[in-house]
Amino acid sequence: MNREREPPWESLPLIALFLDPNSLATSTCVSKSWHAAMSSDHLWKPILSSHYPSSLHLISTSTSHHSLFSLLRNSTILHRRHRQPPPPRIALHEVFFAVDVFCGEVRVVSQGKWASEFEGDSGGSFRFGCEVEGESGQGEWRVVWMVVMEGCKNAFSMIERVDKGRVVGGNGLWFSEELPAAGCCVGVSGGGGGGGLVTEVGLEFCDGEDGGRRRLKRVSLGVLSVLGCRYVALDDGLRFLMFKMHFDFVT
Amino acid sequence: MVGVKKKMVTLVSSDGVEFVVEKRVAEQSLFIKNALNEGGVEEKVMIPIPKVTSDTLSSVLEYCEKHASATEFQENEIEEWDKEYIEKADLDLLYYLLQASYSMSIMGLMELGAKKVASLIRGKSPQEIRELFNIKNDFTPEQEEEIRREMQWNYE
Numbered sequence: 107m108n109r110e111r112e113p114p115w116e117s118l119p120l121i122a123l124f125l126d127p128n129s130l131a132t133s134t135c136v137s138k139s140w141h142a143a144m145s146s147d148h149l150w151k152p153i154l155s156s157h158y159p160s161s162l163h164l165i166s167t168s169t170s171h172h173s174l175f176s177l178l179r180n181s182t183i184l185h186r187r188h189r190q191p192p193p194p195r196i197a198l199h200e201v202f203f204a205v206d207v208f209c210g211e212v213r214v215v216s217q218g219k220w221a222s223e224f225e226g227d228s229g230g231s232f233r234f235g236c237e238v239e240g241e242s243g244q245g246e247w248r249v250v251w252m253v254v255m256e257g258c259k260n261a262f263s264m265i266e267r268v269d270k271g272r273v274v275g276g277n278g279l280w281f282s283e284e285l286p287a288a289g290c291c292v293g294v295s296g297g298g299g300g301g302g303l304v305t306e307v308g309l310e311f312c313d314g315e316d317g318g319r320r321r322l323k324r325v326s327l328g329v330l331s332v333l334g335c336r337y338v339a340l341d342d343g344l345r346f347l348m349f350k351m352h353f354d355f356v357t
Numbered sequence: 358m359v360g361v362k363k364k365m366v367t368l369v370s371s372d373g374v375e376f377v378v379e380k381r382v383a384e385q386s387l388f389i390k391n392a393l394n395e396g397g398v399e400e401k402v403m404i405p406i407p408k409v410t411s412d413t414l415s416s417v418l419e420y421c422e423k424h425a426s427a428t429e430f431q432e433n434e435i436e437e438w439d440k441e442y443i444e445k446a447d448l449d450l451l452y453y454l455l456q457a458s459y460s461m462s463i464m465g466l467m468e469l470g471a472k473k474v475a476s477l478i479r480g481k482s483p484q485e486i487r488e489l490f491n492i493k494n495d496f497t498p499e500q501e502e503e504i505r506r507e508m509q510w511n512y513e
Contacts, residue, residue: 117467117471121471121474125475129479131510131511132481132483132508132511134504135483135501136486136487137493137494137496140492141496176509176510179511180509180510182510
């Protein structure tokens with residue numbers, strides 16, 4: 107039959123009475139006339155008042171029950187989203203790591219490459235490493251790890267410090283620095299007033315031949331959560347960078 | 358033996374078919390009931406039913422007949438009958454029944470039809486509903502996007 111099978115407009119309010127909130131909401135998306143019929147206040151008032159009775163005080167001539175209900179329901183969903191953040195919008199191949207380590211006057215490490223070119227962590231943590239060759243010097247250590255976004259638009263200093271480092275095991279020397287709060291990373295908030303995140307640069311040595319100076323064989327980079335004492339997930343690390351770059355760029 | 362003879366009325370569908378039915382059956386429709394009261398009917402009356410075709414009117418009268426003698430049945434028998442009656446109506450007939458029940462003011466049939474349509478809508482996407490009832494999406498892309506955003510909670 108060649109005609110519109112659209113139920114007469116006047117029957118929609120009656121049909122609406124037999125619909126649950128979800129079906130009713132879906133029906134508002136069908137067409138203009140359906141939207142008008144299915145979003146009427148007398149249908150949504152009972153729904154709003156059963157879910158959010160106190161919000162009825164907010165109803166004015168400029169807000170419909172239907173819009174207010176949607177606003178409140180959406181806020182619940184955004185709250186849930188916060189616990190499951192979207193994937194980061196930057197990838198490892200867009201992030202350049204510049205790592206420079208000096209000991210006294212000696213340049214021990216000078217590594218500059220894309221994060222994707224480092225050895226990643228098989229466990230999915232924000233942790234990277236690479237084999238290096240270098241010789242230890244004498245005096246204080248100066249450790250710099252910069253992150254630069256592709257195109258050199260933004261940069262962020264992960265660590266920049268001068269100290270003696272922390273000896274780990276027989277052949278390890280570790281440097282760490284607490285990061286400023288980002289407010290974006292899941293499960294890493296808190297941490298006693300700091301950002302709750304710590305960056306870490308680790309140096310692994312092997313004994314030099316013939317009793318000479320210790321030789322550097324590996325450098326490792328990572329971000330840890332103070333709270334959990336563990337490396338943050340790769341995505342959380344990228345989200346942190348995304349937030350910091352954007353934040354620093356804006357302010 | 359006056360009064361034994363049943364009072365009859367003649368209804369005329371939009372395509373000109375005459376249906377002779379008992380007055381009490383026709384009066385299931387408030388529209389007809391009012392028309393009969395206004396007319397002060399004693400003699401044979403002809404009531405045109407505009408916009409309702411003979412196919413639809415025949416189905417409507419089937420409903421009216423059953424409900425005019427509702428007192429003769431158990432309540433659940435009527436419910437069962439209603440259920441079967443509306444189940445066997447295809448989408449076209451369902452649509453026309455809804456329209457007819459509106460124009461003829463048959464409350465029970467209106468509700469029966471509306472419940473059936475509601476059950477067809479439930480669980481479907483807007484596009485599925487459009488396809489089912491052959492409804493044109495007359496939103497602009499901007500309007501649709503805005504409604505989608507507002508309705509985000511419904512898609513989770």
